[in-house]
Amino acid sequence: MDRTASRTTPEDITAAVVSSFDGCDDNRLREIMQALARHLHAFASEVRLTPREWEEAVRVLTATGHITDDRRQEFILWSDSMGLSMLVDALANPLPPGATESTVLGPFYVPGSPAREYGESMAEEAAGVPAWVYGRVLSVDGSPIAGAELDVWQNGDDELYAVQRAEAPEDHLRGRYTTREDGSYAFLAVRPVPYPIPYDGPVGAMLDASGRHPWRPAHIHMIVRAPGFKSVTTHIFDRESEYLDSDAVFAVKPSLLRDFVQRSADDPETPAGVEGDWVSLENDIVLAPEANGGT
Numbered sequence: 001m002d003r004t005a006s007r008t009t010p011e012d013i014t015a016a017v018v019s020s021f022d023g024c025d026d027n028r029l030r031e032i033m034q035a036l037a038r039h040l041h042a043f044a045s046e047v048r049l050t051p052r053e054w055e056e057a058v059r060v061l062t063a064t065g066h067i068t069d070d071r072r073q074e075f076i077l078w079s080d081s082m083g084l085s086m087l088v089d090a091l092a093n094p095l096p097p098g099a100t101e102s103t104v105l106g107p108f109y110v111p112g113s114p115a116r117e118y119g120e121s122m123a124e125e126a127a128g129v130p131a132w133v134y135g136r137v138l139s140v141d142g143s144p145i146a147g148a149e150l151d152v153w154q155n156g157d158d159e160l161y162a163v164q165r166a167e168a169p170e171d172h173l174r175g176r177y178t179t180r181e182d183g184s185y186a187f188l189a190v191r192p193v194p195y196p197i198p199y200d201g202p203v204g205a206m207l208d209a210s211g212r213h214p215w216r217p218a219h220i221h222m223i224v225r226a227p228g229f230k231s232v233t234t235h236i237f238d239r240e241s242e243y244l245d246s247d248a249v250f251a252v253k254p255s256l257l258r259d260f261v262q263r264s265a266d267d268p269e270t271p272a273g274v275e276g277d278w279v280s281l282e283n284d285i286v287l288a289p290e291a292n293g294g295t
């Protein structure tokens with residue numbers, strides 16, 4: 001043992017890891033890995049992470065992998081519940097004034113929804129109070145966008161998305177709608193209800209241990225796409241919902257709150273196939289041209 005050699009410090013360890021990426025030919029990968037090493041080490045140093053806590057973190061990550069499959073995405077739940085999904089989205093989507101704001105995709109989006117007609121119901125079975133959602137898709141200059149696609153999905157009044165229920169019809173409460181020549185669209189949804197993000201796994205344990213709740217305010221998801229325009233992944237939030245000020249995934253933006261209007265069964269505008277009371281909601285979507293919005 002060389003008693004004259006200096007002791008290895010925590011800073012030495014961090015420096016060695018950071019410099020281990022110096023030879024990385026991919027500039028972006030080198031930037032990411034070196035910053036990750038610096039911040040990860042700074043985090044452990046700041047909280048003086050103990051070996052036992054480190055072991056627990058490994059156990060939690062292992063459990064996260066084990067519970068994740070084609071229908072359950074616990075990694076996205078971690079990202080959502082730590083606000084990382086919202087942060088990444090905000091960094092990637094600097095939209096011009098007037099354009100509809102984006103928010104999280106969430107873990108329940110399943111590509112391949114069926115194409116549906118103007119005004120068609122996306123409920124394949126009873127799922128709550130019928131909600132007629134309508135509006136126009138516009139460019140930021142106010143001109144209507146014909147042929148825009150609204151890819152819509154939501155939960156029913158059982159608080160679940162179809163993908164969470166093995167017995168649910170595959171296309172229940174989801175669909176793709178196309179705008180008409182004047183940019184108008186309409187679809188028959190159900191009034192969404194608040195629901196908890198899945199809390200029977202590692203994320204739920206974290207929320208419980210830290211005194212947070214798993215609830216999300218009532219919302220309908222949509223991705224709106226149109227050629228020549230930047231796609232937007234967003235929500236419509238029910239302005240009267242609980243949890244708007246404590247969304248478990250930090251996705252609420254004031255500009256996305258909308259009003260559901262109570263309508264009665266004898267209303268002359270009652271959509272075909274609707275029996276009993278219903279609600280309506282007007283919601284215009286404003287897209288930014290691709291050239292203004294980056295990628």
Ligand SMILES: [Fe+2]
Pocket residue numbers: 106108219221
């Ligand atoms: Fe959702």
